[in-house]
Amino acid sequence: MERSAGPSAPEDAADIGERERSGTRGGRPDGAGRAPKRSRAHAPGGAPLTVAAVAGRLGVAASTLRTWDRRYGLGPSAHEAGAHRRYSPDDVARLERMRQLTLQGVAPADAARAAAAYDPADPTAAPPPEESAGGRHRPEPHERVLVDPLSLAAAAVEPDPPRVQRMFDQEVGEKGIVRAWTTLAKPALSMLGQRDRSDRPGADPEAVLVGAVLAAVRDVVANEPSPDGSTGTALLCASEERRVRAHVIGGGLAERGVRARVLRAEQVRGGDQVLRAVEERHARVLAVLGSPDGAEELVRTVSERGDVDVFLLGSDAPELWLPNVHRVRTPMAAVEEIAAVMHG
Template identity: 40%
Template structure:
């Protein structure tokens, strides 16, 4: 007796997509069930499922759905053609990272597919194996830059940036538990007033925690008065302020950080700051430089 085939729900569970996605693929691209059961319900046979598995895999690798469907319907020759999916203009379904290491390209593909488990697992593995600084410099930051370039060119991918930022933030939070015992003054971490891009400051907090340095995070869009009050409240050894966008980089905020005995070292990070910076303010052009600047301010070089 011929097997009855699989329902749309069963195939959706097998691929990890929704039933409505399968129906859309059938309607738009003609890649759907080829049989009907006795009750006239359409059923997927083994060859239908195999084609869908090819399509799904190619989409996760960065191919646009239409091209993935064409390849899946075309058989083995088409699969060879699509091993490196083409970007369609400035859009498409992948980021411009063709020369990046395989791990970075893999993260980019997972981000574009909004594949949470793969994104989180990739970032967590990199942080555990290489540490926060290297994971940031070689994995997270290149993908974020590529997303930014895509947004500048097309106005798209805001949701992709938010998705990666939230996943990375969750992993960094696992690293940022305050050290149980520290003899150094704390470090205050904040974003400039109206600055909403806070992930780099959280990356610094996690990198400092790896070195046993306690950070106090104020987060995004910190009003100047709140920053000043926090400095006066805890007497930090260093104050790091991040500005991503030029309209948030008012250097007067840095100049007006309260002093003390001893005064905290003020460190500015991010491309938003105008030049020149106020006297005594150090600029950190990268995460490694920010970590070293903080360590030096606390008398912990090396």
């Protein structure tokens, strides 16, 4: 992904794309539920399609379809025992409606509500997004919001918090919270950090962007089904400079049905305190981001316990090779491997 050519790029790009001053936070639509169940025998003409085939047809990632299914109930309406889940023509029509609305700038939750009510046999019967959103005002349909790190940084510099939130939410809806952070928010924060300019009192572009990221994480956690308490918890230990990344990883785990808690590394002093946290949260995993003060002692103490897996995240993590201690390099790898342990 291309980066800014110089520290002043965010300000120079402040006028990129159209200005949006309104937006609705995402979330699971009230009463959306799943689309009406239809058997294959009653589906309109056309063979049922696989997840990969539908993803290719819509131009989205297969993981996006799974997120729409899990979060909004827009999934395959028929499933036969022993067979892979496949999308009927009606299912595909609803997903196409969802995709069309999100590209027009409709918030994912409102688009999902409208798509769930969409009847392919009578397209005019579906209520418009304004009605589906419970009477809340929605902007007129428009082209998809331009989303890239430069535009996001420019919106934060203005500052335009609603637009920043809208842009990041759009990316989360299409890519998931971890990829949205890695490919969009993190590069934008890097651009903002390169600026050699002063800010007006009360204007903090980095805080605006971080606030949007944390709000999106809260939405992800709130909209995912509550994990089974028997699965335990993943503890994510991070110092202040890595805390946002820890919250993002926690959001990614929530997308996979894993409960997580973020520990402030500066408040966990010594092995006894980390063991107390493990006991209180019934933790099965401890992830340490970077190399906070006392990290080696925490890792050794938990490794000796024997029933908790420890993940060290980052190139600067302690060089420890102990039982039940694993090394991962990226937030996405951490989410995948921690989820595998928690569901194992």
